[in-house]
Amino acid sequence: MPIGIIESLDHDARGIARPDGKTIFVEGALPGERVEFASYRVKSNYEIARVKRILRPSANRVPPRCPNFGSCGGCSMQHLDATAQLAAKQRVLENNLRFLGKTKAEQLFPAIYGSSWGYRQRARLSVWQRSDGKVLVGFHERKSSHVAKMTECPILPPHVSALIVPLRLLIARLSISQRLPQIEVAVGERVTVLVLRILAPLIPDDEALIRQFADTHGVVIYLQPKGPSSAYRFHPDAAPALSYTLPESGIEHFFAPTDFTQVNHAINRVLIRRALRLIDAQPGERIADLFCGLGNFTLPLARSGATVVGVEGNAELVQRAGENATANGLAETTQFAVANLFEATPESIAALGHFDKMLIDPPREGAIEVVKSLGDDAPRRIVYISCNPSTLARDTAVLVHQKNYRLRGAGVVNMFPHTSHVESIALFERG
CATH class of the missing domain: 2.40.50.140 (Nucleic acid-binding proteins)
Known part of the structure; x- marks a missing residue:
């Protein structure tokens, strides 16, 4: 061998x-x-x-904590010490900037990290009924469409991990056990929601079993018969709304169970703190928050007294962002617009008006059309939050080599411990 x-x-x-x-x-x-x-x-x-x-x-x-490590595809680095994981992710970021972006950060920011266990406040669990009738609930096996045989998951909050076996038993008793492929988990400050993806109608016995499960385990059940927007509350009728808080900014974000939110609430708070320090928003400034989602960065930025314009392609998230701004007393210092930033042009960016500073938080595809569209009136400072180091490096090449920005600093954010996922934050200044 x-x-x-x-x-x-x-x-x-x-x-x-x-x-x-x-x-x-x-x-x-x-x-x-x-x-x-x-x-x-x-x-x-x-x-x-x-x-x-x-x-x-x-x-x-180090010994992996989870007995499913190696077969389950949820984690890939449990065998590596947590500090070494951070170093490995920092090297991935640096190498992408060096070889793809042809540049180097002037400063390496300290890594943002927190607890390595029980951090995942959002998860999409798959369901599979085997030929012998047994039901599996969890993440997919590595490089497989099969669901890993798991009874616990240490990266989920303990109360959610404890639901894996009860969910297996519940689904096995449902008439639609073979027509329920997915369970989405959303954990908020005061409530945990499970969204059951159902591909067939429930019968009365199913409904009774699901209600009993929700009451026994203290969760709220939503049913999703079609796309994400079709999800509706099934039981109980009255329950607290899903939300997460940003104590330092005095903000509470409300969200729907199928909305995009960061999976790691503790790291998200530290990331926002870092972003606010880097962008250094001042009263009277006009700041853009591109790919703003439901206002995760928009509202904390608006606490500074600056006017913040959030732009997002998902109309439902934009509506939620506006509602959150009103609920937090920030309607006067925030504005929101719906726009497809993947199709940004110099004209569409210019139409948004002049910005002193800009925060960009795109999905994995990055923000190449946005950075290519920045003109002579571009903001003097940009904070870029990335969930893909290769697209960050690609966009960095444009900002540095074509748009006259300096990459003042960059560092990793360990939003997903024990996985190879590399989140990062970078600061650009013009001139």
């Missing part, structure tokens, strides 16, 4: 070895380790392999 020395990790947390000069991506291996591996995909210039035996373990290797 071939042996290799692991040099580094790739963006999927696979170890990289180069025996005989050919690149081998070894799942389960860590930098510095000497391992035996077996390849299961062989190409002319690379191979993908699984580690078979660790001959010399890394000092950063």
Whole structure:
């Protein structure tokens, strides 16, 4: 069996070895380790392999906490010490900026991190009824459409993890057990919501079982017969609204269970604090918050006395953002607009008016059309929140090499511990 020395990790947390000069991506291996591996995909210039035996373990290797690690696709880095995870993600960010963006941050910001366990306030759990009638609830297995056989999940809040087995038992008793493929979890300050994706109508016995489950476990059940907007509250009739708070800004954000929100509320608060410090909003300034969602950054920015314009392509989120601004007494210092920023042009950006500063928080696709459309009147400072280092690097190349910005600093945000997902924050200043 071939042996290799692991040099580094790739963006999927696979170890990289180069025996005989050919690149081998070894799942389960860590930098510095000497391992035996077996390849299961062989190409002319690379191979993908699984580690078979660790001959010399890394000092950063730790025992995975979850018994499902290795089979469940929810995590990929539980075998790596938490501090080393941060360092690996920082290297991914730096390498993307260097090789794709052809630039380097003037300063590396301290990593933003928090608890590695019980952090996931939002999750999409899959449901699968096996041929023997048993139901599985959880995340997909790695590189598989099958659902992992799990009875707990330590990255979920403990009270949600404790629902996995009861949910399996509930669904097995429903008449539509084979027509319920997904459960969306949304945890708020005062309530936990489960959205059941149903592809067939419930019968009265099903309804009784679901009501009993909600009452027993203290959760609110929504049913979703079609797309996300079709979700409606099923039981109980009266319950607190979903929300998360930003204590430092005195803000409470209300949201629907299928709205996009950050999965890690604790890290989100620290990220907002960092973003506010970097953008340094002042009374009288006009600030853009692009891809604003339901106002996660818009409302804290508006507390400064600046006028903040939130722009988002999802009309429902824009409506929710406006309602949250009113509920938090910020209607006078906020404005919201619906626009497809993936199709931004110099004319559409100019039509929004002059901005002193700008915050950009795009999805994984990045904000390439926005940054390409910035003109001579562009904001002097931009804070960019990224969930994909490669699109951040691509957009950085435009800002630095074409739009006369300096990359003053960048750093990682560990929004998803134990996964290879790299969130980051970057500061750009013009001139």
